[in-house]
Amino acid sequence: MYLLNPPDTMAYINLPTQLPGIRGLMAFRPTIAAPLNGLAEALLRTDEGISKGERELIGTLVSALNGCVFCQSVHGAVAQYYFKNQPDLIAQVKADYHTAPIPDKLKALLEIAEKVQQGGKHVTEQHIQAARVHGASDLEIHDTVLIAAAFCMFNRYVDGLGTFTPTDSAFFQERGRKIAEETGYAGSDPHQ
Amino acid sequence: MYEYMPHISLPDQVPGIRSLALFRPDTAAHLYGLAQVLLRGPSPLSIAERELMAAFVSYRNQCTFCMSSHAAAARYLYQDEAGTVDLALYDYLHAPISDKLKALLTIAGRVQTDARTVSAEDVALARMYGADDRDIHDTVLIAATFCLFNRYVDGLATLTPPAGDPAYAVMGERMGTLGYVPPQPT
Numbered sequence: 001m002y003l004l005n006p007p008d009t010m011a012y013i014n015l016p017t018q019l020p021g022i023r024g025l026m027a028f029r030p031t032i033a034a035p036l037n038g039l040a041e042a043l044l045r046t047d048e049g050i051s052k053g054e055r056e057l058i059g060t061l062v063s064a065l066n067g068c069v070f071c072q073s074v075h076g077a078v079a080q081y082y083f084k085n086q087p088d089l090i091a092q093v094k095a096d097y098h099t100a101p102i103p104d105k106l107k108a109l110l111e112i113a114e115k116v117q118q119g120g121k122h123v124t125e126q127h128i129q130a131a132r133v134h135g136a137s138d139l140e141i142h143d144t145v146l147i148a149a150a151f152c153m154f155n156r157y158v159d160g161l162g163t164f165t166p167t168d169s170a171f172f173q174e175r176g177r178k179i180a181e182e183t184g185y186a187g188s189d190p191h192q
Numbered sequence: 193m194y195e196y197m198p199h200i201s202l203p204d205q206v207p208g209i210r211s212l213a214l215f216r217p218d219t220a221a222h223l224y225g226l227a228q229v230l231l232r233g234p235s236p237l238s239i240a241e242r243e244l245m246a247a248f249v250s251y252r253n254q255c256t257f258c259m260s261s262h263a264a265a266a267r268y269l270y271q272d273e274a275g276t277v278d279l280a281l282y283d284y285l286h287a288p289i290s291d292k293l294k295a296l297l298t299i300a301g302r303v304q305t306d307a308r309t310v311s312a313e314d315v316a317l318a319r320m321y322g323a324d325d326r327d328i329h330d331t332v333l334i335a336a337t338f339c340l341f342n343r344y345v346d347g348l349a350t351l352t353p354p355a356g357d358p359a360y361a362v363m364g365e366r367m368g369t370l371g372y373v374p375p376q377p378t
Contacts, residue, residue, distance in 0.1 A: 012315045013325040029329065031233065035225035042219050067308055112347075119253065120346025128199045138200040142212075142348065145199075146219060149343035156336035160299075160307035161329065 012162040020164045020171075021070035023190040025157060033190070036154075040185035043147050044078075049140040052180075053082025054106055057093055058113045058147045064094045065117045068155035070165040075151075077176025105134035109144040116148035199349045207351045207359070208257040209341060210375045220374050223341075227372040230337060235330050240269035241293055242334060243367070244280055245300050249335045251281050252304045255342035257352040264364025292321035296331040303335035 015024035026033035044055045056079035063071035076090045083089045092100040097110045108131035115122035123145070131141055166172070179185065194205060202211040213220035231242045243266035250258035263281060267274035273288075280287040284297045295318035302310045315328060323331075345352075353359045 012310070012312070013328050025329075031229055032226070032333065035222045035229065039219060039222040039226070042222060067306070116343050116347045120255065120343040120348075123199065123347045123349070125197075125199070139216075141200050142216060145347040146212075146216075146344055149340045149347060152343055153336045153340035156303050156307035156339055157333055158307075160303040160310045160332040160336060162310070162312075 010162070011164060015161075015163070018164065019190055020166050021074065021158050022154065022163070024163055025161065026188075026190040037185045037188060039150060040154075043143060043150060045184050045186075048143075049137055050106075050109065050143060051082070053079055054109075055143070055147055056082065057090070057102075057106070058110060058144060059151045060090060061093055061097060061110055062113055062117050062148045062151040063155050065114065066152065066155040066159075068151075068159050070158050070163065071151065071155050073165075073169075073172040074175050074179075077172040078179050079176075080173075081176045081180040103134070105131065105136055105140075108134050109136060109140065112141065112144050113148035116145050117152060120145075120149075194351055194353060196351045197349065198351065199347075202348075202350065205351065206375070207353060207363075208261070208345045209350070211350050212344060212348065213374045214377060217374065224372045224374045226337060227341075230330065230334060232371045236324060236327050237296075237330055238269075240266055242330070243269055244277055244289075244293075245297065245331065245334045246338050247277065248281060248284065248297055249300055249304050249338040250342050252301060253339065253342040253346075255338075255346050256355050257345050257350065258338060258342050260353075260355055260357070260360040261363045261367065264360040265367035266364075268361075268364045268368035290321070292318065292323050292327070295321050296323060296327060299328065299331050300335035303332050304339060307332070307336070 011024065013028070016027040019027055026036070044059065045052060056075050059075040060072050060079050063075060072094070080090050086101065089100065093102065093110070097107055108127070112123055112127050112131060115127055128141060179188065198211070200215070203214045206214060213224065231246065232239060235242065243262050247259055247263040247266055250262055263277055266277045270276050276288055280289055280297070285294055295314070299310055299314050299318060302314060310332070318328060
């Protein structure tokens with residue numbers, strides 16, 4: 001039932017040349033790309049409360065739960081860039097974040113993100129209290145919910161239109177480095 | 193006065209997405225910008241059809257706030273045919289809407305459930321009824337975007353007036369006339 005779109009098939013709409021994932025969509029609709037990139041920049045490129053790397057981890061976990069190969073690969077690579085000293089961290093978080101070597105506060109926030117992925121009403125007061133016990137603030141809880149919700153949008157946009165997903169891990173590593181070091185999201189040009 | 197307990201401290205008695213926009217205006221600017229371009233900007237889909245899609249996805253996500261407010265906006269925009277909205281929400285395949293819109297709502301439903309289940313056959317059917325690339329693109333992104341808004345609004349347990357509350361008709365008219373403008377602090 002849950003088939004992945006084979007990388008060599010055409011997207012469902014006529015996208016500019018071979019741009020992968022969301023990049024082809026952003027080239028197709030630049031006026032839509034502006035608020036989408038603005039949202040990603042505001043949510044993922046700040047260290048307020050939750051660090052940039054932790055924000056990328058939340059996006060990566062939600063993308064993995066949604067089975068979106070393109071998004072979990074790009075954002076996993078960005079997260080890996082920030083967690084250079086923990087080369088197995090992304091795989092550990094995706095496999096079981098409860099046992100991954102991360103702070104308890106982040107585990108509680110990832111649990112909230114996991115519930116948001118299932119549906120907003122799955123988040124209960126208990127999940128919120130668990131995060132607060134470990135020191136999570138209103139802003140951190142807010143940003144966790146909105147990051148998780150935003151990836152439920154990005155993942156569906158990318159997969160619902162059958163976009164092309166590269167299979168070469170070097171492609172994603174370079175994308176991750178470039179986003180973290182150079183362009184961010186607001187400065188990202190889909191053609192480069 | 194509504195009784196409710198949001199998960200974080202939000203401005204009191206401000207419903208749904210508007211309370212979140214006041215909590216974090218910088219992300220709200222982009223979210224409202226997205227809604228305005230997607231639901232009010234140029235598209236082969238009418239504004240009424242796009243509001244109907246938003247309500248349809250929100251209904252499937254069981255988000256009472258988004259469903260009720262966007263259904264109210266769609267009713268306002270469908271004018272004399274406001275009843276179409278409720279017929280389409282509950283049984284779109286038998287509602288008095290075009291075959292093209294039915295095929296697009298099928299795609300929207302798949303995106304809501306799991307976007308990987310959108311098939312080439314679903315897209316071919318929509319094209320057979322006249323949908324073009326922009327119809328299909330806008331349908332997928334509207335459905336995806338409401339999977340964001342629904343989770344954001346419910347995931348933080350924002351104020352949701354009960355279904356049928358007269359507050360929704362007021363919201364629907366505002367959305368139908370003014371579009372998406374972030375609320376300003378009072």
